[in-house]
Amino acid sequence: MKKQYAFYFDSANCSGCKACQAACKDKNNLDIGVLWRRVYEVAGGEWEKDGNAWRPNIFAYNISMSCNHCENAICVKNCPTKAMHKRKDGLVLVEEDKCIGCRYCEWVCPFGAPQYDEKNGVMSKCNFCYDFLEEEKDPACVSACPMRVLDFGELNELYKKYGDKGKIFPLPEYGSTKPSIIINPHFNAAKCGSLIAMIKNKEEV
Amino acid sequence: MKGSEWSLIIFTLLIQLAVGWVITFSVLQIKYFDLQSSVGKGIVSKLTLILIPIILVALFSSFLHLGSPIKAIYVFNNLTSSWLSLEILLVILFSVTVSFLIYAFNGSVSLFEHRNLICLLSSTIGLLLLFSMSKIYMIETVPAWNKLSTPILFTTSSLILGLLFLLVVLSWLVSGKEVDITFASVRIKYFKNIIMLVSMLLLLETVVFVVQNFIHGSNIAELESRRIILENNTLLFSLRILLNLVAIIGLLIIAQSTSYQRYYLSILTVSFFIISISEIIGRYLFYEMYSRLGV
Numbered sequence: 491m492k493k494q495y496a497f498y499f500d501s502a503n504c505s506g507c508k509a510c511q512a513a514c515k516d517k518n519n520l521d522i523g524v525l526w527r528r529v530y531e532v533a534g535g536e537w538e539k540d541g542n543a544w545r546p547n548i549f550a551y552n553i554s555m556s557c558n559h560c561e562n563a564i565c566v567k568n569c570p571t572k573a574m575h576k577r578k579d580g581l582v583l584v585e586e587d588k589c590i591g592c593r594y595c596e597w598v599c600p601f602g603a604p605q606y607d608e609k610n611g612v613m614s615k616c617n618f619c620y621d622f623l624e625e626e627k628d629p630a631c632v633s634a635c636p637m638r639v640l641d642f643g644e645l646n647e648l649y650k651k652y653g654d655k656g657k658i659f660p661l662p663e664y665g666s667t668k669p670s671i672i673i674n675p676h677f678n679a680a681k682c683g684s685l686i687a688m689i690k691n692k693e694e695v
Numbered sequence: 696m697k698g699s700e701w702s703l704i705i706f707t708l709l710i711q712l713a714v715g716w717v718i719t720f721s722v723l724q725i726k727y728f729d730l731q732s733s734v735g736k737g738i739v740s741k742l743t744l745i746l747i748p749i750i751l752v753a754l755f756s757s758f759l760h761l762g763s764p765i766k767a768i769y770v771f772n773n774l775t776s777s778w779l780s781l782e783i784l785l786v787i788l789f790s791v792t793v794s795f796l797i798y799a800f801n802g803s804v805s806l807f808e809h810r811n812l813i814c815l816l817s818s819t820i821g822l823l824l825l826f827s828m829s830k831i832y833m834i835e836t837v838p839a840w841n842k843l844s845t846p847i848l849f850t851t852s853s854l855i856l857g858l859l860f861l862l863v864v865l866s867w868l869v870s871g872k873e874v875d876i877t878f879a880s881v882r883i884k885y886f887k888n889i890i891m892l893v894s895m896l897l898l899l900e901t902v903v904f905v906v907q908n909f910i911h912g913s914n915i916a917e918l919e920s921r922r923i924i925l926e927n928n929t930l931l932f933s934l935r936i937l938l939n940l941v942a943i944i945g946l947l948i949i950a951q952s953t954s955y956q957r958y959y960l961s962i963l964t965v966s967f968f969i970i971s972i973s974e975i976i977g978r979y980l981f982y983e984m985y986s987r988l989g990v
Contacts, residue, residue, distance in 0.1 A: 528990075555990055564836065567776045568773075568778070568779065569777060570772065570773050570777045570779040570780035571770055571772050571773065571780075572769070572772040573769070587766070588772070589762075589763060590761045590762065590764065590766045590769065590770065591761050591762020591763045592761055592762075592779065593762070597985070597987070599836070599987075599989075600836045600987060600988050600990065601989055601990050606762065607762075608762075611761075611763040612762055612763055660989065660990045661990065662988040662989030662990075663988075666835070683914060683915065684915075685913075685915060685918075
């Protein structure tokens with residue numbers, strides 16, 4: 491059976507502390523403006539008439555997103571130089587020696603994973619801390635999370651452990667890239683493609 | 696909009712102009728150009744030379760978009776699945792065939808004998824290039840670009856710019872020359888037909904440009920694209936439509952006449968500049984409307 495590394499994220503218990511984001515940035519020595527892992531603050535809702543009363547249906551939750559190392563990665567398909575490639579263990583990596591910095595992967599990825607490194611003129615993204623994996627260590631984000639909402643492993647094993655609970659906003663309805671991520675949704679999570687949910691910290695991510 | 700996208704605006708418009716030019720030139724040179732007289736040959740020769748700076752500036756501009764252009768040798772690694780890889784190959788093939796075309800009309804007797812074949816080859820590669828360019832932008836995760844309007848607008852831009860630029864340059868080249876008389880009878884008969892064609896293409900382009908912003912899906916990315924164009928860029932959106940309509944009126948004035956007037960050359964030239972500005976605005980808005988599904 492083909493191996494596919496994946497992340498598990500528990501949105502129901504994420505406090506939005508961004509320790510995962512900071513740990514990733516620190517471990518990979520990322521420049522300002524480059525975020526391989528991004529914590530999105532999602533909120534929305536309004537007032538609803540309920541008989542003679544008005545009730546709020548507001549909601550808010552966090553979602554920590556890095557590269558989903560998709561089974562059918564659209565970035566790999568469209569990269570002209572094959573700098574973006576998928577390994578046998580399912581990890582999608584960037585080979586900087588071949589990357590021309592055309593940013594086409596940035597245009598096509600529905601998860602905002604590829605990030606342009608202005609200093610070096612190449613694309614960069616979450617590499618699942620593959621060097622840590624080789625040393626049998628956890629990825630930096632997983633280790634750093636104080637709420638233990640991040641987990642990782644082989645996708646099928648994660649499905650057995652947590653089940654498939656579908657996707658939530660802001661992940662797209664479009665799913666042909668087959669993202670390798672399992673999310674435990676917040677009880678108030680908005681559905682994919684929701685028009686009332688919004689990312690409230692766009693300037694940060 | 697990012698600075699790197701201005702280089703893409705310049706690249707796409709100039710290459711599309713070159714493709715439109717080659718297609719127009721190929722059609723006209725077969726039947727309408729005077730290739731018997733030395734003056735006629737000289738004019739046609741100069742007409743082809745204008746392609747050199749256009750393609751060179753386009754190619755230079757394409758490199759400005761890259762973060763690491765020095766690694767450009769790897770761009771052919773993914774011809775089987777990347778439209779960008781294929782487009783770059785077609786740009787190079789197009790440039791090579793255009794070089795042969797220029798050489799055919801500027802000295803090479805052997806190539807001159809095969810000029811029709813070279814023109815056909817250049818035009819075919821040009822059309823494939825337009826197609827691949829459209830496919831690059833028809834990304835499934837960018838709904839505003841993933842529409843039929845993308846290839847339609849790319850094709851109309853190519854034909855309008857190429858046709859009109861060739862006409863303008865040709866008209867200035869023949870103006871005052873002894874071939875003027877020969878070209879005059881050709882000009883009146885076919886010139887008007889070409890102007891009518893450009894006007895119709897402009898009208899089609901304007902309609903498609905307007906309609907694409909009002910017929911859209913209900914997903915958040917398309918709504919965002921629509922908001923960017925109609926709310927954040929209202930002035931530019933309106934200006935593009937206005938410029939196209941002014942150009943159409945100018946061209947129709949020429950097309951409706953029964954005899955050639957000297958000032959028509961000025962109207963034609965001004966129309967070309969108006970259309971060029973409109974095309975730059977249109978391409979700028981095209982990149983501005985980028986909004987991706989998902990995060």
